[in-house]
Amino acid sequence: MLPGTGRDLRLHDTATGGLVTLDPGPEARIYVCGITPYDATHMGHAATYTAFDLVQRVWLDNKRQVHYVQNVTDVDDPLLVRAAETGEEWTALADRETDLFRDDMTALRNLPPREFVGAVEAIPRIVPLVERLRDAGAAYELDGDIYFSVESDPRFGSVSGLDAATMRELSAERGGDPERPGKKNPLDPLLWSAERAGEPSWDGGSLGRGRPGWHIECVAISLDHLGMTFDVQGGGSDLIFPHHEMGASHAQVLTGQFPFARAYVHSGLVALDGEKMSKSRGNLVFVSQLRRDGIDSVAVRLALLDHHYRTDWEWTAHGLQHAQERLARWRDAVSRPEGPHAEGLVEEIRAALAEDLDSPAALAAVDRWAALQRTEGGTDTGAPGVVSRAVDALLGVAL
Numbered sequence: 001m002l003p004g005t006g007r008d009l010r011l012h013d014t015a016t017g018g019l020v021t022l023d024p025g026p027e028a029r030i031y032v033c034g035i036t037p038y039d040a041t042h043m044g045h046a047a048t049y050t051a052f053d054l055v056q057r058v059w060l061d062n063k064r065q066v067h068y069v070q071n072v073t074d075v076d077d078p079l080l081v082r083a084a085e086t087g088e089e090w091t092a093l094a095d096r097e098t099d100l101f102r103d104d105m106t107a108l109r110n111l112p113p114r115e116f117v118g119a120v121e122a123i124p125r126i127v128p129l130v131e132r133l134r135d136a137g138a139a140y141e142l143d144g145d146i147y148f149s150v151e152s153d154p155r156f157g158s159v160s161g162l163d164a165a166t167m168r169e170l171s172a173e174r175g176g177d178p179e180r181p182g183k184k185n186p187l188d189p190l191l192w193s194a195e196r197a198g199e200p201s202w203d204g205g206s207l208g209r210g211r212p213g214w215h216i217e218c219v220a221i222s223l224d225h226l227g228m229t230f231d232v233q234g235g236g237s238d239l240i241f242p243h244h245e246m247g248a249s250h251a252q253v254l255t256g257q258f259p260f261a262r263a264y265v266h267s268g269l270v271a272l273d274g275e276k277m278s279k280s281r282g283n284l285v286f287v288s289q290l291r292r293d294g295i296d297s298v299a300v301r302l303a304l305l306d307h308h309y310r311t312d313w314e315w316t317a318h319g320l321q322h323a324q325e326r327l328a329r330w331r332d333a334v335s336r337p338e339g340p341h342a343e344g345l346v347e348e349i350r351a352a353l354a355e356d357l358d359s360p361a362a363l364a365a366v367d368r369w370a371a372l373q374r375t376e377g378g379t380d381t382g383a384p385g386v387v388s389r390a391v392d393a394l395l396g397v398a399l
């Protein structure tokens with residue numbers, strides 16, 4: 001048990017552009033978009049899931065139960081393309097990378113979601129939702145494929161607040177097909193893709209054989225496990241549009257309720273050599289590679305937490321080295337039999353995290369306590385233990 005009490009969490013909401021206080025009652029509900037498992041976890045993924053891990057830790061400290069759901073997009077174009085390139089079975093690739101991701105998350109001490117759900121296993125939930133959208137006139141067929149009509153949602157645009165031209169550009173970049181002739185609106189996203197030669201497909205009932213679109217996957221899984229108007233929809237800022245905009249629209253049209261989530265929370269993107277770290281660019285640093293190199297994953301976590309989750313930042317060897325040195329100083333400070341009082345420090349960490357997850361401020365507060373321990377010491381025999389437990393519970397950093 002830590003001294004004092006937890007705090008209500010305030011988080012930046014992309015839809016309103018401001019901070020919202022989340023007072024989620026006894027059980028907080030969060031959905032975080034999971035990986036597409038065609039390559040190993042890079043530092044960008046690690047930073048995003050570590051940010052949402054802090055959300056869970058602030059809630060737990062505040063005596064909330066947390067219902068955390070995460071998907072894994074275990075069938076999608078990039079996965080099938082990668083498997084075709086390497087000659088591997090796509091299911092084997094997905095299974096292997098999903099297992100590796102889970103091991104990486106464990107090493108980084110990210111608390112697991114309560115439910116971890118694959119797109120493939122969600123297909124029986126997805127099909128009836130697409131049928132309902134079609135029967136309500138919110139979806140239409142084009143050569144066997146089924147598209148969602150963005151015009152069926154009067155609130156379309158409320159998550160990203162972007163203009164039509166920017167939406168069109170992002171849609172083309174991020175898995176959409178705005179140029180395809182015959183669509184009602186170029187932005188309309190696929191709900192169900194008809195069976196294609198050489199690709200896996202599933203029974204879609206009245207939709208025919210095929211596979212699900214990306215956005216409806218996350219809608220089906222979140223509505224199934226969390227219901228409408230859950231607390232936080234999370235992911236990296238590259239998911240604001242189209243993914244989270246389309247997901248909110250699908251769910252709002254399906255249920256007639258608003259909003260899909262109380263807060264849409266987005267982490268900044270991590271770059272390497274000035275470019276967004278991504279599988280397609282190949283400029284990656286992998287969590288598993290650092291583990292193989294014998295780097296302490298606790299230091300990796302500290303390197304991630306040294307950046308506010310909403311900023312875009314760059315992964316550097318220097319940042320990792322700084323984190324390793326910091327970890328050594330903290331371990332030294334808590335290894336002594338007594339130290340300066342720590343109640344104030346626990347409150348500082350809580351206050352920093354509760355205000356939009358200000359992890360750099362929380363780390364700076366621990367630095368100050370560790371420096372005081374080094375220069376002046378203290379007489380509180382409970383303090384090193386309190387600091388160790390607080391840093392573990394609130395920041396996920398094991399000393």
Ligand code: 5CA
Binds near residue numbers: 047267
């Ligand atoms: N399966 C979908 C979500 S349903 C997907 O976007 N998968 S992903 O593997 O591409 O990304 C997984 C998560 O990591 C997403 O939240 C994404 O926004 C985030 N992410 C991807 N690249 C970066 C990066 N360079 N920096 C920070 N977060 C990133």
Ligand code: ZN
Binds near residue numbers: 032033243
């Ligand atoms: Zn998603």
